[in-house]
Amino acid sequence: xxxxxxxxxxxxxxxxxxxxxxxxxxxxxxxxxxxxxxxxxxxxxxxxxxxxxxxxxxxxxxxxxxxxxxxxxxxxxxxxxxxxxxxxxxxxxxxxxxxxxxxxxxxxxxxxxxxxxxxxxxxxxxxxxxxxxxxxxxxxxxxxxxxxxxxxxxxxxxxxxxxxxxxxxxxxxxxxxxxxxxxxxxxxxxxxxxxxxxxxxxxxxxxxxxxxxxxxxxxxxxxxxxxxxxxxxxxxxxxxxxxxxxxxxxxxxxxxxxxxxxxxxxxxxxxxxxxxxxxxxxxxxxxxxxxxxxxxxxxxxxxxxxxxxxxxxxxxxxxxxxxxxxxxxxxxxxxxxxxxxxxxxxxxxxxxxxxxxxxxxxxxxxxxxxxxxxxxxxxxxxxxxxxxxxxxx
Amino acid sequence: xxxxxxxxxxxxxxxxxxxxxxxxxxxxxxxxxxxxxxxxxxxxxxxxxxxxxxxxxxxxxxxxxxxxxxxxxxxxxxxxxxxxxxxxxxxxxxxxxxxxxxxxxxxxxxxxxxxxxxxxxxxxxxxxxxxxxxxxxxxxxxxxxxxxxxxxxxxxxxxxxxxxxxxxxxxxxxxxxxxxxxxxxxxxxxxxxxxxxxxxxxxxxxxxxxxxxxxxxxxxxxxxxxxxxxxxxxxxxxxxxxxxxxxxxxxxxxxxxxxxxxxxxxxxxxxxxxxxxxxxxxxxxxxxxxxxxxxxxxxxxxxxxxxxxxxxxxxxxxxxxxxxxxxxxxxxxxxxx
Amino acid sequence: xxxxxxxxxxxxxxxxxxxxxxxxxxxxxxxxxxxxxxxxxxxxxxxxxxxxxxxxxxxxxxxxxxxxxxxxxxxxxxxxxxxxxxxxxxxxxxxxxxxxxxxxxxxxxxxxxxxxxxxxxxxxxxxxxxxxxxxxxxxxxxxxxxxxxxxxxxxxxxxxxxxxxxxxxxxxxxxxxxxxxxxxxxxxxxxxxxxxxxxxxxxxxxxxxxxxxxxxxxxxxxxxxxxxxxxxxxxxxxxxxxxxxxxxxxxxxxxxxxx
Numbered sequence: 001x002x003x004x005x006x007x008x009x010x011x012x013x014x015x016x017x018x019x020x021x022x023x024x025x026x027x028x029x030x031x032x033x034x035x036x037x038x039x040x041x042x043x044x045x046x047x048x049x050x051x052x053x054x055x056x057x058x059x060x061x062x063x064x065x066x067x068x069x070x071x072x073x074x075x076x077x078x079x080x081x082x083x084x085x086x087x088x089x090x091x092x093x094x095x096x097x098x099x100x101x102x103x104x105x106x107x108x109x110x111x112x113x114x115x116x117x118x119x120x121x122x123x124x125x126x127x128x129x130x131x132x133x134x135x136x137x138x139x140x141x142x143x144x145x146x147x148x149x150x151x152x153x154x155x156x157x158x159x160x161x162x163x164x165x166x167x168x169x170x171x172x173x174x175x176x177x178x179x180x181x182x183x184x185x186x187x188x189x190x191x192x193x194x195x196x197x198x199x200x201x202x203x204x205x206x207x208x209x210x211x212x213x214x215x216x217x218x219x220x221x222x223x224x225x226x227x228x229x230x231x232x233x234x235x236x237x238x239x240x241x242x243x244x245x246x247x248x249x250x251x252x253x254x255x256x257x258x259x260x261x262x263x264x265x266x267x268x269x270x271x272x273x274x275x276x277x278x279x280x281x282x283x284x285x286x287x288x289x290x291x292x293x294x295x296x297x298x299x300x301x302x303x304x305x306x307x308x309x310x311x312x313x314x315x316x317x318x319x320x321x322x323x324x325x326x327x328x329x330x331x332x333x334x335x336x337x338x339x340x341x342x343x344x345x346x347x348x349x350x351x352x353x354x355x356x357x358x359x360x361x362x363x364x365x366x367x368x369x370x371x372x373x374x375x376x377x378x379x380x381x382x383x384x385x386x387x388x389x390x391x392x393x
Numbered sequence: 394x395x396x397x398x399x400x401x402x403x404x405x406x407x408x409x410x411x412x413x414x415x416x417x418x419x420x421x422x423x424x425x426x427x428x429x430x431x432x433x434x435x436x437x438x439x440x441x442x443x444x445x446x447x448x449x450x451x452x453x454x455x456x457x458x459x460x461x462x463x464x465x466x467x468x469x470x471x472x473x474x475x476x477x478x479x480x481x482x483x484x485x486x487x488x489x490x491x492x493x494x495x496x497x498x499x500x501x502x503x504x505x506x507x508x509x510x511x512x513x514x515x516x517x518x519x520x521x522x523x524x525x526x527x528x529x530x531x532x533x534x535x536x537x538x539x540x541x542x543x544x545x546x547x548x549x550x551x552x553x554x555x556x557x558x559x560x561x562x563x564x565x566x567x568x569x570x571x572x573x574x575x576x577x578x579x580x581x582x583x584x585x586x587x588x589x590x591x592x593x594x595x596x597x598x599x600x601x602x603x604x605x606x607x608x609x610x611x612x613x614x615x616x617x618x619x620x621x622x623x624x625x626x627x628x629x630x631x632x633x634x635x636x637x638x639x640x641x642x643x644x645x646x647x648x649x650x651x652x653x654x655x656x657x658x659x660x661x662x663x664x665x666x667x668x669x670x671x672x673x674x675x676x677x678x679x680x681x682x683x684x685x686x687x688x689x690x691x692x693x694x695x696x697x698x699x700x701x702x703x704x705x706x707x708x709x710x711x712x713x714x715x716x717x718x719x720x721x722x723x724x725x726x727x728x729x730x
Numbered sequence: 731x732x733x734x735x736x737x738x739x740x741x742x743x744x745x746x747x748x749x750x751x752x753x754x755x756x757x758x759x760x761x762x763x764x765x766x767x768x769x770x771x772x773x774x775x776x777x778x779x780x781x782x783x784x785x786x787x788x789x790x791x792x793x794x795x796x797x798x799x800x801x802x803x804x805x806x807x808x809x810x811x812x813x814x815x816x817x818x819x820x821x822x823x824x825x826x827x828x829x830x831x832x833x834x835x836x837x838x839x840x841x842x843x844x845x846x847x848x849x850x851x852x853x854x855x856x857x858x859x860x861x862x863x864x865x866x867x868x869x870x871x872x873x874x875x876x877x878x879x880x881x882x883x884x885x886x887x888x889x890x891x892x893x894x895x896x897x898x899x900x901x902x903x904x905x906x907x908x909x910x911x912x913x914x915x916x917x918x919x920x921x922x923x924x925x926x927x928x929x930x931x932x933x934x935x936x937x938x939x940x941x942x943x944x945x946x947x948x949x950x951x952x953x954x955x956x957x958x959x960x961x962x963x964x965x966x967x968x969x970x971x972x973x974x975x976x977x978x979x980x981x982x983x984x985x986x987x988x989x
Binding site: 171195197198199200202203204205207208209210211212214215216217233240241242 | 406407408411415538539542543544546547555556557559628629631632633634635637638672673676677678679680681696698701702703705
């Protein structure tokens with residue numbers, strides 16, 4: 001408390017030193033297109049963070065942040081690039097909260113952000129390819145890369161003492177990416193993947209696929225599919241033929257439907273799904289209140305992305321992307337004062353006072369590698385025909 | 394010895410039993426296609442969706458029965474509902490014939506035109522089914538799931554491999570045998586059946602022998618309705634019901650009919666099993682089986698899988714093309730395609 | 731018996747039958763001759779209901795039968811055979827014959843299941859009749875042979891036998907003698923005469939073998955270019971200038987005259 005008081009005083013003192021400005025921040029999301037049902041909540045969450053910053057009056061000597069929205073379309077790289085170009089050159093945004101889908105995010109990053117030296121923090125792009133894209137330290141994301149789940153899966157299985165598994169994945173980018181990243185992580189950890197085979201969704205009969213998986217063998221079958229699609233068919237066929245008794249389910253399979261379909265037949269199976277038990281999520285949802293649905297996918301990540309931009313600016317003492325890009329990781333990670341949603345004003349004052357902060361936010365943000373969320377997963381198990389939460393990791 | 398038994402059990406569990414059940418379903422479907430080809434002289438592309446329609450009605454009636462608490466004990470309730478499926482399908486087919494096919498028959502339209510017409514009918518039926526029951530998976534099996542489950546089998550025999558025999562597989566095979574027996578008795582021993590064969594053999598002569606074509610056509614549709622609804626319901630019961638699946642099923646069914654010889658009922662049955670066994674065997678990795686059979690040092694490292702399961706449909710396609718190239722009349726002498 | 735009036739059948743611009751009028755008397759064996767392309771088979775097809783006429787009228791014993799379908803005509807006692815013999819190749823000779831009589835009780839699905847006794851009685855009667863027909867045609871040794879394995883001549887006999895399974899009134903024979911050896915041809919000829927005399931069948935036959943025609947037919951009708959050219963006894967026809975012209979062509983006749 002003493003530190004905080006100190007901070008407040010410091011801010012008051014320094015208020016006159018930096019001249020206040022109106023900082024524009026781009027919010028580039030697919031307001032039209034395949035995820036248009038999610039983006040209004042995502043945009044609102046980001047703007048809620050900005051309003052909170054403005055209300056505190058603590059940012060860079062009373063500066064304010066203003067949202068400038070742009071439509072990424074989610075799928076049209078050309079349109080997204082044009083929008084980003086306009087926002088940077090004509091509106092003069094100093095940072096971009098976005099974009100949303102992996103494809104357009106990569107396009108904006110390489111075509112516009114890199115050339116203009118603008119910081120991007122994406123709340124929802126999960127493609128592993130973005131981890132290795134050239135970004136000059138400008139690109140961050142508050143969502144975990146899909147590759148991350150493969151690592152978490154490996155940890156879960158290894159802890160249960162399983163080191164020999166068969167893998168089947170739904171034949172699309174999600175399934176293949178997840179299966180490949182899992183195989184890489186699992187084998188690096190000393191496990192054996194006996195087979196890594198695709199299955200097509202929407203078939204009536206998966207006995208042939210199960211025949212191949214059973215022939216290869218394994219202590220557990222990893223089903224990187226969808227519970228509403230082929231994933232359940234695979235599990236059904238495996239149980240019917242007695243090929244596998246226990247399974248491991250990644251996020252696409254974990255749902256009430258799975259338990260409804262198979263009941264106690266899958267007892268002893270394991271799985272994991274993105275999720276956190278941190279207090280932040282609840283606080284964030286309460287803050288969203290009736291304005292928008294705070295539990296909508298990627299809304300919390302959007303809030304965190306916008307908050308991180310403001311906090312990094314504060315830490316750098318400047319709204320210049322070249323300066324504040326260095327501070328993003330610093331404010332996001334430990335050590336420091338833990339910051340929950342709704343405490344942005346406090347955080348800004350603390351930073352101004354030179355106190356180190358660890359932004360937890362709505363999604364317990366921890367940035368790893370080149371600046372992407374480590375993600376939080378709920379490890380689940382199945383007992384007596386019900387899903388149980390083993391722990392959070 | 395134990396190894397040999399284990400190998401046999403693995404092969405039965407993953408190849409013989411599934412292929413036998415699948416083959417029975419294909420044979421029933423191919424019989425319908427072949428009857429229409431023989432008597433009405435066109436390849437009916439709407440057959441897959443006819444099966445879907447029959448299965449759909451069966452499902453709806455099953456749900457109704459389940460709602461009323463009617464059940465067959467260990468057997469699936471759907472067995473009680475199949476007759477309703479057949480009746481509704483018969484009504485649908487006779488209506489379709491009256492509204493669509495009869496017109497083209499009277500025009501003496503070329504077979505290729507009828508094929509195109511049947512594709513139109515296919516889309517309408519497909520739409521109808523999806524409109525009524527929706528495009529999603531439906532499960533309607535109840536009762537005892539297994540005649541013997543893998544776990545029970547292991548416990549019973551002490552073998553390290555399990556053998557699962559599902560109730561639906563058993564029902565499929567038994568029903569197929571009964572239906573085929575009745576059909577053959579009908580075609581060979583009854584006057585109506587002989588009229589149909591005569592009509593298929595030589596239409597002109599049949600007409601000049603005083604056989605009423607309208608009656609033959611009607612009877613044909615009725616039998617086809619029975620076959621299609623039964624095949625569709627059994628397939629849905631054994632696997633799962635999804636309208637689009639039946640569209641995809643059209644390829645192996647036609648392959649079966651052509652391989653056996655279009656217009657030849659015996660060929661359709663043989664073709665059904667040829668296709669089913671080829672599909673299952675070619676995509677099945679023999680690693681485990683060979684592992685039991687061969688001495689340890691010869692045990693294969695690879696899966697010994699001829700073709701990935703993704704290419705299952707390619708098997709039907711390839712067989713279809715080979716047969717058309719080298720023996721267009723099929724294994725049993727049917728009509729040339 | 732059969733009266734054809736001003737019958738036309740066109741295939742696009744080609745007038746296969748172009749205003750033919752003729753009459754087939756009850757109890758006769760009428761021969762129908764003419765050069766190739768004279769329209770004889772088309773005329774048969776129109777009368778037998780295989781093809782609809784473009785215009786014109788066909789009556790049978792005063793009743794109009796124009797455009798009726800083959801199976802309806804069958805039940806009126808009008809039967810035909812084909813130029814190239816047709817048979818149900820996968821059935822035995824006896825089964826082929828037993829197929830013939832229409833309207834059997836076994837033809838309804840209901841009786842198939844619930845009228846077994848009636849069907850069995852009927853089948854027995856049919857079988858006896860088929861055997862009788864085979865004996866009549868002196869081919870009872872072929873009874874259980876698959877019809878597809880018969881020789882061309884035997885198939886023609888089978889066609890004739892088919893007409894005997896019911897009480898036909900008029901039978902159209904399309905080149906029943908073509909490609910048949912002498913012995914078998916005599917058997918067929920004898921059968922036709924006996925059927926005509928003993929059972930009162932009326933026959934109308936297309937034939938190219940003039941000797942065969944001469945032995946059986948009276949009258950003989952000559953067709954050319956879709957019309958009836960002449961009608962009379964075989965001797966009258968042979969002497970008819972127009973007929974010779976139609977058969978041989980004008981050039982040939984002149985050539986013959988010059989020689």
